[in-house]
Structure formats: structure tokens, C-alpha cells
Amino acid sequence: xxxxxxxxxxxxxxxxxxxxxxxxxxxxxxxxxxxxxxxxxxxxxxxxxxxxxxxxxxxxxxxxxxxxxxxxxxxxxxxxx
Numbered sequence: 112x113x114x115x116x117x118x119x120x121x122x123x124x125x126x127x128x129x130x131x132x133x134x135x136x137x138x139x140x141x142x143x144x145x146x147x148x149x150x151x152x153x154x155x156x157x158x159x160x161x162x163x164x165x166x167x168x169x170x171x172x173x174x175x176x177x178x179x180x181x182x183x184x185x186x187x188x189x190x191x192x
Contacts, residue, residue: 126152129151129152
């Protein structure tokens, strides 16, 4: 079993948000600390795993990322699927 620190280092998430312009156009952009408002979310893990929701709630994406990390810690052969 790998340690939690090893898992956290190997599975760092890069967060993205989706912005709608009101005319049906959607733009995906990296999230920054200065952004405010309501966003649709996705995340890419440093191991190559990524969500492709097109803009889910942050809470649901966080659960997916934590499940990936849990699987990596408790079953290293698993890829979170």
C-alpha cells in the first residue's frame, strides 16, 4: 500500500472551468484564485486521468478525484474506473 503523501504527490489536480457567453459558446479555461462566480468544472490529474463532464459541479468532480486517489492508495493496480 502506498502512503497518502505519495498518492497526493502523484495525483495532483489541475482545475478547469467553463464559461458561457449567453450565445451558446462555451470556453474552457484554467481556474485561478481570483475567479469569482458560478462555474462548470472539470479536472485533469497529473497521472493523465481527466474528467470530461463539460461543466459539472465542483463537488461531484472533487468526489471523482478523491475516488481516484483512494483507489491509487488502496489498490495500486486500479486506475479509478
